[in-house]
Amino acid sequence: xxxxxxxxxxxxxxxxxxxxxxxxxxxxxxxxxxxxxxxxxxxxxxxxxxxxxxxxxxxxxxxxxxxxxxxxxxxxxxxxxxxxxxxxxxxxxxxxxxxxx
Amino acid sequence: xxxxxxxxxxxxxxxxxxxxxxxxxxxxxxxxxxxxxxxxxxxxxxxxxxxxxxxxxxxxxxxxxxxxxxxxxxxxxxxxxxxxxxxxxxxxxxxxxxxxx
Numbered sequence: 001x002x003x004x005x006x007x008x009x010x011x012x013x014x015x016x017x018x019x020x021x022x023x024x025x026x027x028x029x030x031x032x033x034x035x036x037x038x039x040x041x042x043x044x045x046x047x048x049x050x051x052x053x054x055x056x057x058x059x060x061x062x063x064x065x066x067x068x069x070x071x072x073x074x075x076x077x078x079x080x081x082x083x084x085x086x087x088x089x090x091x092x093x094x095x096x097x098x099x100x101x
Numbered sequence: 102x103x104x105x106x107x108x109x110x111x112x113x114x115x116x117x118x119x120x121x122x123x124x125x126x127x128x129x130x131x132x133x134x135x136x137x138x139x140x141x142x143x144x145x146x147x148x149x150x151x152x153x154x155x156x157x158x159x160x161x162x163x164x165x166x167x168x169x170x171x172x173x174x175x176x177x178x179x180x181x182x183x184x185x186x187x188x189x190x191x192x193x194x195x196x197x198x199x200x201x202x
Contacts, residue, residue: 063120063129066147070131073118 013072020080021059022047023087028079036071043082054084062089114173121181122160123148124188129180137172144183155185163190 015034020043021027029046033039040056056065059079065071081089116135121144122128130147134140141157144150158165160180166172182190 057129058131061120061129063131065131067131067133069116069133070118073116073133074131 016076018078018080019059020047020056020082023081023083023089025059025081025092036065036068039071039080043080047082052084054082056080057083057089117177119179119181120160121148121157121183124182124184124190126160126182126193137166137169140172140181144181148183150183150185153185155183157181158184158190162192 013034015032015038018031018033018039020029020031020039027047031039031042031046033042036056043054043056044050057063057080058065058074059081062081065074065080083089114135116133116139119132119134119140121130121132121140128148132140132143132147134143137157144155144157156165156167158181160182163182166175166181184190
């Protein structure tokens with residue numbers, strides 16, 4: 001992995017593994033990203049969101065993550081949820097017991 | 102992150118990630134801030150409060166946070182609530198079960 005890391009500039013944050021779920025928690029994917037922008041791009045590709053606008057919130061409490069600064073400060077175990085227009089964050093318990101953690 | 106930190110003076114408190122919610126708990130955003138003044142400015146910009154006066158309380162029990170000293174002593178997991186004129190802190194249970202954690 002040393003070679004991969006050295007491709008980025010020395011100051012660039014190291015890519016970290018993130019978990020991203022859809023709004024209904026039916027799909028959950030692991031995605032590597034070194035920045036919020038990087039994650040947004042990969043989420044778009046991975047979850048096939050095409051050109052529909054979306055944003056990322058924290059799965060645990062719906063906190064919107066929209067700055068690189070805040071993204072970099074997140075703990076390694078943060079789980080994201082993708083929300084598209086009209087979708088709203090809901091706590092896990094209201095979506096049945098299937099995905100309770 | 103070393104470079105980011107060195108932009109502030111050595112004595113300046115390090116920026117920390119905070120979560121800030123609106124009075125009705127419908128919006129929750131992640132914001133980095135190194136001081137109460139910094140957070141107030143960013144809350145104004147992020148939540149588009151324009152020139153309406155507001156203040157910050159702790160989301161868990163409505164404690165008003167108005168001094169830098171108290172702000173710096175807060176734990177990393179503190180969640181703020183923005184209150185504007187006429188708005189009052191309410192415990193989560195009185196706003197339905199939607200945002201109970």
